[in-house]
Structure formats: C-alpha cells, structure tokens
Amino acid sequence: MIKIKVPASTANIGAGFDCFGLALKLYNEFEFDEIESDGLIFLQNGKPSSIAIEDNLIYFSMLEAFKKYNFKHKGFYINVINSDVPLSRGLGSSATCIAAGINAANYFMNKIMTEQEIINLATKIEGHPDNVVPALIGGFNISLVENNNVVYSKINLPEDLLFVALIPNFQMSTESSRKILPENYSKSDCVFNISRAAMLISSLYKKDFSNLRTSLQDKIHQPFRGPAIKDMDLIFDKSKEFNALGEFISGSGSTLMIIIDKHNSEFYNKMDAFLKTTSACWKMKILEPDICGAIIV
Incomplete structure (x- = not known):
C-alpha cells in the first residue's frame, strides 16, 4: 500500500x-x-x-x-x-x-x-x-x-508573501465557468492581459510589491466570472482597505484569493469580522506556497 x-x-x-x-x-x-x-x-x-x-x-x-x-x-x-x-x-x-x-x-x-x-x-x-x-x-x-x-x-516566490483563500459555501464548476467566457477578445484586451502578466512575473522576481495589485488585473475571465461570486467587489475593496497587496479569483472560482505581506498581522481579524456581515458564508484560510508538489509518503 x-x-x-x-x-x-x-x-x-x-x-x-x-x-x-x-x-x-x-x-x-x-x-x-x-x-x-x-x-x-x-x-x-x-x-x-x-x-x-x-x-x-x-x-x-x-x-x-x-x-x-x-x-x-x-x-x-x-x-x-x-x-x-x-x-x-x-x-x-x-x-x-x-x-x-x-x-x-x-x-x-x-x-x-x-x-x-x-x-x-x-x-x-x-x-x-x-x-x-x-x-x-x-x-x-x-x-x-x-x-x-x-x-x-x-x-521563485518571495518568502514575504502569504495567500489568503476565501472559500464560500457555494460551488462554481469549471465547465460552467468556461462556458460564460467570450469566444473572441479585442486586441486591446489581449494587450491589457499580456502587460499585466509580464508585470506580475517581474514584480515577483524583483520582490517589488508596489505594482502587485495592478499586475493582478485581468480582462479575459474575471469580468465574466466575478458577477456570480457574491460580494466579490465589496470584499476586494475591504482587502485593499486592510492593506493587502492584491486580489484575484482563484481559478474559475468560487474561491477568492488575496495576497498579503506575512507581517500584516491585522488582516485576518479585520477580514473575518467583515465577512460575517456579507450575504454568503465564507471560510478563510491563510496558506503558504507548497514547493514540493505530489509526494508518496
């Protein structure tokens, strides 16, 4: 076995x-x-x-x-x-x-x-x-x-980063989430995404978090999936208020992911208190990156 x-x-x-x-x-x-x-x-x-x-x-x-x-x-x-x-x-x-x-x-x-x-x-x-x-x-x-x-x-990710998963009590299947995406995108939207993706890698490589939130912007999938995630915009606004570094939809959703500096000790309690005022039930997990992947133990 x-x-x-x-x-x-x-x-x-x-x-x-x-x-x-x-x-x-x-x-x-x-x-x-x-x-x-x-x-x-x-x-x-x-x-x-x-x-x-x-x-x-x-x-x-x-x-x-x-x-x-x-x-x-x-x-x-x-x-x-x-x-x-x-x-x-x-x-x-x-x-x-x-x-x-x-x-x-x-x-x-x-x-x-x-x-x-x-x-x-x-x-x-x-x-x-x-x-x-x-x-x-x-x-x-x-x-x-x-x-x-x-x-x-x-x-290689900077060691100062933590990833906060906000996991709601509702599902979003990958298949249905992909169906709501457009078949075609404008040249300007493609350029928008290329520039943000490139900037994200540069920011991580240089450990420069000043552009992280801008680098996480997207026009390919998040504008179409976001409306199905209750209170996403409110949560992202509060995340910024609580000094997070950036926010994005995890995969096809419904989890929201927030990047914080590991020294931001007040984020969890502030976000936890806010989530209790929203219409959905959220579980919050502060996660570190895994560097090993699948292992036989």
Whole structure:
C-alpha cells in the first residue's frame, strides 16, 4: 500500500489565464493498493463511496497511464483519507485526483514514467496545465503546451508573501465557468492581459510589491466570472482597505484569493469580522506556497 499527498493549487492568478498556477499548503491524501480481483474498491475516509467508476477521476487517470504503457493490471483499492481541498471552488481538486492517480499508476508500473511524461498525461486529462503542473511539482509555475508537450518554468516566490483563500459555501464548476467566457477578445484586451502578466512575473522576481495589485488585473475571465461570486467587489475593496497587496479569483472560482505581506498581522481579524456581515458564508484560510508538489509518503 502507498499513500500519496497532493497540494491544492490556485490558477490564472489574475492575467495568467490557463498558464499561471501556484501550489498551496492545503492537501488531499490518498491510499492505493492492488487487489486480486478485477475492478475497483473505492472508499472515502474508509467508508464506501457512491461515486460511479466512470465518474472516478482518480481511477480514470490510473487507467489512462496503464493504457498508455500497455500495462496489464488487476483491480485496485483506493481510499481518499483526507480531502481538505474543496470541490468546485477553484482550488484544483480535480488536479489532485489526476496527480494522485497517475503517480499511483507509475508506482505500480515500477516508476517507468519520467516527470515530463507524467505532466504531459496529466495535462491531456485536465485539458490545461495551470493546476496540474504545480500540483505535481509544487511552486509557482508558468506552463504552456507546444506540440502536445508541456513546457513549464518554476518561479521563485518571495518568502514575504502569504495567500489568503476565501472559500464560500457555494460551488462554481469549471465547465460552467468556461462556458460564460467570450469566444473572441479585442486586441486591446489581449494587450491589457499580456502587460499585466509580464508585470506580475517581474514584480515577483524583483520582490517589488508596489505594482502587485495592478499586475493582478485581468480582462479575459474575471469580468465574466466575478458577477456570480457574491460580494466579490465589496470584499476586494475591504482587502485593499486592510492593506493587502492584491486580489484575484482563484481559478474559475468560487474561491477568492488575496495576497498579503506575512507581517500584516491585522488582516485576518479585520477580514473575518467583515465577512460575517456579507450575504454568503465564507471560510478563510491563510496558506503558504507548497514547493514540493505530489509526494508518496
């Protein structure tokens, strides 16, 4: 039996649509073992799960890896022993399942897959690399796909930054969130995003936080997803008032992400008090970046 621990991730990070992603210290953990019979025994916290095999992304990812390498196998036992990454909240829950499934398959195939092959397959399953790359290797990553091969670069983050996840009690599926986006964008909107994405990387590299809020602006997805997130504008206004460094929608939502300086000791209590006055129920988690990614423990 093996255990695999995979971090949550926040994607897009403002203007980096489908290519920026950051792993965070919030985890899903999984147990895997081979069984003599065919098929799947799937548990959540040790109890039988109602999720159908065809809807099980963990098992599907394992099978995709086995199929790619023509690996003959019997059945498997999978137990989700810890699920701190909430579903459909823009924190990469699907990426944790994909990363866990492929890593488990690779383990049972005697580790024949390279890191690049794991990343390529995970991206093929997910459809884009922004969440799966940091889930697999940790850190802040810029990722793109070139000729079915994922090209990625890890950026060193300043140690002074913390990421505050505001997680509401309502979901936003990635599929529905993508459907509300336009098919085409103006040249000026594209230039807007290119400039902000480039400035964000420069600001992080130079540890210059004066332009961070401006660098997190976006015209590709946030203007269209924002209206579905209750009180987002009010929360972002208060975040600025409470001396945060910048704000953005985490992935496709519904989680909002706020970047603060680690010395901003008053932010949590002030934001917590304000959130209690809003119409939705919010959970707030202050998270550090995860630099390791998926690990077998």
